[in-house]
Amino acid sequence: MPELTPVSTGPLAGIKVLDLSRVLAGPYCTALLADLGAEIIKLEPPSGDDYRHIGPFLKGESALFTLNNRGKKSLVLDLKKPEDQAIARAIAARVDVVVENFRPGVAARLGLGPEELRTVNPRLVYCSISGFGQAGPFKDLPAYDLVVQAMSGLMAGTGEEGGAPLKTGESIADLIAGLFASWSIMAALVQRDRTGQGATLDVAMYDALFSMLTTSHALHLYAGMLPKRVGNRHPLSTPFGCFATTDGQVVIAVLNGKQFSALATLIGAPEAAADPRFATDESRTAHEPALKALIEAWSKTLTTEEAVAALAGAGLPAAPIWDIAKAADNEHSAARGLVSHLPHPVLGLAPTIGQPVRFDGEKPVAATSAPRLGGDIDTILREFGLEETR
Numbered sequence: 001m002p003e004l005t006p007v008s009t010g011p012l013a014g015i016k017v018l019d020l021s022r023v024l025a026g027p028y029c030t031a032l033l034a035d036l037g038a039e040i041i042k043l044e045p046p047s048g049d050d051y052r053h054i055g056p057f058l059k060g061e062s063a064l065f066t067l068n069n070r071g072k073k074s075l076v077l078d079l080k081k082p083e084d085q086a087i088a089r090a091i092a093a094r095v096d097v098v099v100e101n102f103r104p105g106v107a108a109r110l111g112l113g114p115e116e117l118r119t120v121n122p123r124l125v126y127c128s129i130s131g132f133g134q135a136g137p138f139k140d141l142p143a144y145d146l147v148v149q150a151m152s153g154l155m156a157g158t159g160e161e162g163g164a165p166l167k168t169g170e171s172i173a174d175l176i177a178g179l180f181a182s183w184s185i186m187a188a189l190v191q192r193d194r195t196g197q198g199a200t201l202d203v204a205m206y207d208a209l210f211s212m213l214t215t216s217h218a219l220h221l222y223a224g225m226l227p228k229r230v231g232n233r234h235p236l237s238t239p240f241g242c243f244a245t246t247d248g249q250v251v252i253a254v255l256n257g258k259q260f261s262a263l264a265t266l267i268g269a270p271e272a273a274a275d276p277r278f279a280t281d282e283s284r285t286a287h288e289p290a291l292k293a294l295i296e297a298w299s300k301t302l303t304t305e306e307a308v309a310a311l312a313g314a315g316l317p318a319a320p321i322w323d324i325a326k327a328a329d330n331e332h333s334a335a336r337g338l339v340s341h342l343p344h345p346v347l348g349l350a351p352t353i354g355q356p357v358r359f360d361g362e363k364p365v366a367a368t369s370a371p372r373l374g375g376d377i378d379t380i381l382r383e384f385g386l387e388e389t390r
Contacts (some may be wrong), residue, residue, distance in 0.1 A: 019072065025203075031070055036218075051069075073380055123196065123197065128201065268298060
């Protein structure tokens with residue numbers, strides 16, 4: 001077989017990834033790698049990734065699939081067929097990374113598990129993403145994002161005070177698992193450069209989301225308390241939440257005594273800074289209703305824009321509450337390049353978000369949008385010297 005050569009630029013140029021994943025956690029992981037220059041070979045079943053069939057749609061193309069599969073090549077194989085399994089194994093033997101999110105044990109049954117592949121490719125970094133991990137009593141439970149949010153502790157601590165548990169508005173468990181997967185893959189590649197050996201990575205959505213609940217861990221593990229649902233305010237710091245204005249709400253985030261003293265002066269109640277009820281962050285939280293009433297006596301006389309301007313003028317963190325349209329379309333997001341437009345085989349130019357980190361002042365993003373189903377099969381087979389297999 002011919003030697004493989006780098007096909008891209010960026011921090012991960014020359015890194016080849018066989019992506020066996022579908023829906024969100026795995027594809028989000030590999031999209032981040034594609035932004036950094038890795039070549040992503042997305043193996044799909046004949047029906048395609050499930051996300052190709054989930055709306056919203058534009059010209060018949062799934063927005064969710066398009067956003068999360070930028071910069072990839074699509075290879076269609078039926079892994080129920082031994083001959084297609086053999087092609088997948090031949091590719092896996094020559095790539096740097098394999099990412100999969102089958103249920104635990106499925107990849108091994110297909111001859112695509114880490115033990116078999118790393119026998120022939122010891123430098124392989126093999127990353128498995130699943131709901132509850134490759135080992136443990138819950139490993140075989142089916143796990144969508146909602147299930148993990150419910151079991152991780154996140155939902156129990158999220159919601160209005162006195163109200164029911166709430167999920168977040170995004171599939172946060174999937175996304176965080178994908179983010180940790182990409183981080184662990186890059187760490188394993190650094191280790192491989194030092195040792196010559198790849199690694200087998202086990203990323204669980206449950207573990208990933210649970211690890212992010214820092215405030216809940218502080219309350220439970222150090223204070224022996226369970227987090228209470230407190231709506232939009234912070235469970236430990238006050239004033240740190242939303243306050244009514246004449247036309248909506250303003251977010252105010254005060255974390256220390258100096259900031260609180262400045263706030264008290266701004267709202268015309270300088271004596272509040274010396275009030276024992278408001279002397280510390282902890283006491284302010286204990287007396288949050290009284291403090292909120294004091295602040296809203298000021299904020300309810302102003303528009304949100306006026307309140308934000310006054311708070312900013314006093315050096316205090318504050319913000320309006322924007323919808324996604326406003327967050328995407330403002331002078332700052334334009335200057336930061338938060339939304340890019342990439343060439344797409346059907347849509348022409350497709351909006352994409354890309355990874356958020358700038359490298360030497362530049363924001364890397366994949367060169368192309370999402371691929372047509374199976375549109376790169378000839379290119380991929382030729383690249384790996386497998387033309388004769390089809």
